[in-house]
């Protein structure tokens with residue numbers, strides 16, 4: 001089998017952003033997030049890792065949250081800052097795994113298209129970093145892919161791989177399949193999920 005290109009590297013994504021090949025880009029805030037934001041939620045500090053165009057930053061801001069995003073591909077950062085205008089300063093140009101967030105912890109981290117962009121070998125680092133950045137009671141929420149993909153990325157989860165990654169530190173409190181609003185590359189794979197960080 002041919003080696004997959006390494007999607008954990010910045011160059012992989014920069015080539016795609018520069019070529020305008022962004023099939024994951026929904027073009028707007030996912031309805032599942034808008035539904036979530038309509039529920040009574042205490043305003044908190046939010047992080048959007050691997051934010052791409054960053055549409056969601058405005059949605060979190062407009063609902064009272066203190067939101068930051070992080071993205072490591074320069075053309076994506078430039079694009080997100082253009083999309084976000086006055087909120088563009090909320091986008092950090094950096095690597096989610098290496099950036100120094102100082103003492104900051106996030107009551108909410110939002111996932112879409114980031115975990116599934118990483119080869120499975122990086123998933124334990126993802127779970128570790130989420131565990132470190134989210135305090136007990138905080139949540140990792142968003143759109144997670146489940147199923148099979150013959151030509152990854154995206155790299156979808158299975159219930160078993162998700163349990164192995166998260167169950168020690170998180171509890172799945174909501175899981176709803178998404179229908180009718182996926183980009184073709186995510187079609188039939190998306191679930192809205194909320195993982196609550198356990199104490200410890």
Ligand SMILES: C[S@@+](CC[C@H](N)C(=O)[O-])C[C@H]1O[C@@H](n2cnc3c(N)ncnc32)[C@H](O)[C@@H]1O
Pocket residue numbers: 008013014024025026049050051052053054070071072073076094095096097112113114117
């Ligand atoms: C599939 S795209 C999803 C973008 C966006 N979340 C969305 O839903 O449209 C994955 C994005 O994650 C970024 N990315 C991948 N690894 C990253 C890392 N370690 N730190 C920051 N950004 C990263 C890529 O540059 C790319 O823009």
